[in-house]
Amino acid sequence: MNIISNPILPGFNPDPSILRVGDDFYIATSTFEWYPGVQIHHSRDLEHWRLIGRPLARASQLDMRGVPDSCGVWAPDLSYADGRFWLIFTNVKRYGVTTVNGAKGASLRDFPNYVVYCDQIDGDWSDAVHLNSSGFDPALFHDEDGRSWMLNMLWDHRPGRGRFAGIQIQELDRAALKLVGQPHLIFEGTDLGFTEGPHIYKRDGWYHLLVAEGGTGWDHAVVMARSRDLLGPYAIHPDAVVLTAAGNREGPLTRTGHGDLVELKDGTPWLAYLCGRPIPKRERCILGRETAIQPMRWHDDGWLRTLDGSAQPMEAPEAPKLPSMPWPQNRWDGGFDRGDLPPEFQWLRTPMPERLFSLSERPGFLRLHGRETVGSHFEQALVARRLEHGRFTATTCVDFSPCCFQQAAGLILYYNSTKFYYLSISKEADIRELQLMIASPALAEGITIEVIGPLPEGSIELRAQVDGDALIFGWRSEGASIWHILPQQLDATILSDEVTCPGLPNFTGTFVGMACQDLSGMATPADFAWFLYEGNDDICAPVD
Template sequence: MTRLQNPILRGFNPDPSIVRVGDDIYIATSTFEWYPGVQIHHSRDLVNWRLASRPLSRASQLDMRGDPDSCGVWAPDLSYADGKFWLIYSDVKRYGQTTVNGASGASLRDFHNFVVTCDRIDGEWSDPSYLNSSGFDPALFHDDDGRSWLLNMLWDHRPNRGRFAGIVIQEFDRAALRLVGEPKLIFTGTERGFTEGPHLYKRDGWYHLMVAEGGTGWDHAVVMARSRSIFGPYDVHPDGPVLTAQGRRDGPITRAGHGDLVDLADGTTWLTYLCGRPLPGRERCVLGRETAIQAVRWDEDGWLRTIKGDAEPEVAPLAPNLPRAPWPRRVWDGRFDRSDLPEEFQWLRTPDPAELFSLTARPGRLRLFGRETVGSYFRQALVARRQEHFDYTVTTRMEFAPTNFQQAAGLICYYNSTKFHYLNVTVDAGVRQLQVMSAHPEIGCETAVVVAALPDGAIELRATVVQDALHFAWRVDSAEDWQTVPITFDASILCDEVTAPGLPNFTGTFVGMACQDLSGTAMAADFEWFRYVGKDAAPV
């Protein structure tokens, strides 16, 4: 018997939305401030997955310049109707909360919700149609009578309110690509609170509403309610959460919640959901929120339950009874002798990547143009890939000839603008040097000079992470031994759980290349290759 190994999408792939079209199964996940927006993975057996599309790739679809950390694209919803795919997404422009004399003040946030369509998952998706801005996590439900409905959580910004005001529904005209009628509040949630992430299904005359509750941390959960009418009232599942790892802060799967259902051709039902894998003993999920999946069952009373009936996430559930369908292996040797960016990589916020990097300005190199600070919300030349393993090594070779202290480039382990470790080359008093800049949300930025007088020419940089320990190293010649930076850096701060109060933290760790030029001359750094080697943990 074949078993799945959860998570199926490793390293920062949260808020999964799943749909089946014939033999093809697709999962869309959130990308937040990383560009292009939304990741869609494809499988035919739930075991083997490949990245099929990042659909939001044009300025007309998505421009996140100015979006704060952990804002941008939240909780996309993927569905299929009228012979085409429908993708709903939020672009979150502000995450703000205030207190007045210790009491909760107004929480002014901006959530703009849009829809795009395409007849092929990997085709050119349409320009967006605006829907509303009343809350986040929008999702489409296509009823069997031909009508479609938009659901989203309702945000209450007023002082001393619950913020999460429930789930609203409004009819969506698929032909006109607009909402019609008035929104109606259909579900205010349970005592767990933080009701969000709605999805609606119809089965045996019942409308089943699935929501995420409990916040996206240790008490996250999948909750269900049902009604004979689409407008409610909705009765909550008698067993409590359908799936949760409530309170668990260690073990292989925690933070389970925000789910979506798919029926396979054989009639089995599968629940995909986000989860976290904390570092052993550290209660920190450096890989971010990942995507897992497992079979569930509909019982005689009409309610959904896990196969074991225990509402527990499974680490290694049985795979579906489908023919194995592995994808051709995509092998990249790590060299930038190509005209397109390898699919592992993304960048931050801007729809104009030509401002940040080029693979043709110097053939055989990824050229980063020095732009704004590593804390910028606008134009930051940072190209990186997800951390997918607790233990990994990254190496790169860089050519960079800075002329003043405002220019820097190098290798970065990055969570957001307040959390990173950055090994970089710069200049001080006319002398090229190697330094490490580290940012912690409660401490700020600290810099340690590694080499006060660095020789001119190319340099190789290395980052080695083992669980929570990060070590940097460097050398100027591949024939030489690596010179290890004599400082152990805390890799565990690059996670959701380490933060300053009031800051959103919903992404995961990336490792990549960065270049800054605060003088405004766009001094370039050229990277010849970038190699990531991860070590898989032993199967549980």
């Protein structure tokens, strides 16, 4: 008996949209401000998954320069019709603070929704077409009569309103790529509130509406309703929730919600959903929101439920009886003697990566051109990969000769512009030195810089080690045998959704990688010879 180990997509992979086409399964997940946009994973057995593409990869599809932290690409929806794959997504432009001095005012947020399409899942996707901006989490439903419909949550910005006004639907003319007719509000949600993430499925003459509710924190949940008419009215599921981990902050899978259904060829339903794995006893998820999956069943009353009816997530469900299809392990050796960026890596916001990095200007090295600050929302040279383990070591080697204090380059653990640890090489007067920059809402100063000490000439190796909630940095000259360990043990859990500034969105996860800044505007480069990430046994599990 094969067992699926949840989460199937570890690390920052939230808001899954799952699709089956023939024998192939695909999951699209949110990427927020990270570029290229949307991650698509592929499987043939629901157990083994591989990244096959990030389709939003050019300016005509996605430009996120200037978007705030945790904005950008929200909740993509993947579907198939007319022999084409369809991808619809929100590119969030603004996340307005709703309260000032305790007073609740209007919440002005911008949620433009776009659609792209492609005949092949890993092909060159079309330019993005704007459809509406009335709310986020768009999805497409292709009905049996050939008509297609777009759903999204409806945002109400007016003072004193509930913000989450329900689920809206409007017909989409696929040929013209535009919405037609009038929008209809088909579901106002349940008492859990925060109604979002809609999907519709048709079964036995019923339209089943699945939504996420309860917010993206500990009370997150999957909720369902159904109707004989697409436009409603929709009756709420008699059990209220279909899946939730509410009330459990120490379980192996928490914060479960925002799901999507897929059926096997034999009709067996499976639910993909987001989840979080907190550090034991800390209630903080530095890996961010991940993707899990489990089998469901349709009961005699026509409603969907978990296998045991408990509405609880499953850490290790039995795999479906499909041929096991593991993918070849094409592991990257950590070197940069290649023509493209290794697929593990992404950068932030801009569709012009050539301004940030090059793999050809100095063959065998990743060259980062010093750009804006680590806190920039426009153009920063920061290339990083997701954390996937509760215990890991990340190491890199950098050749960098700063001219002044405005230039820095090094190893970074990054959640967003207000939460990061950055071990960098800079210069003070005529001395090249090692510095540690820390950004955290827990700091009264917001951002601090500590001088570690002077550095010798030549390339420097930098290392970060995380074991649960403990982070330790070290450095050494290239090829030296002994590491110089920084004396302070740092709190890795500040790099999580759960540690935040009031009013700011926190929906992503922690990345580790390389960065280079030059605030003088000279774009002084730093050259990285290699980067190694070694994940160890996962510590994100409950303890007695």
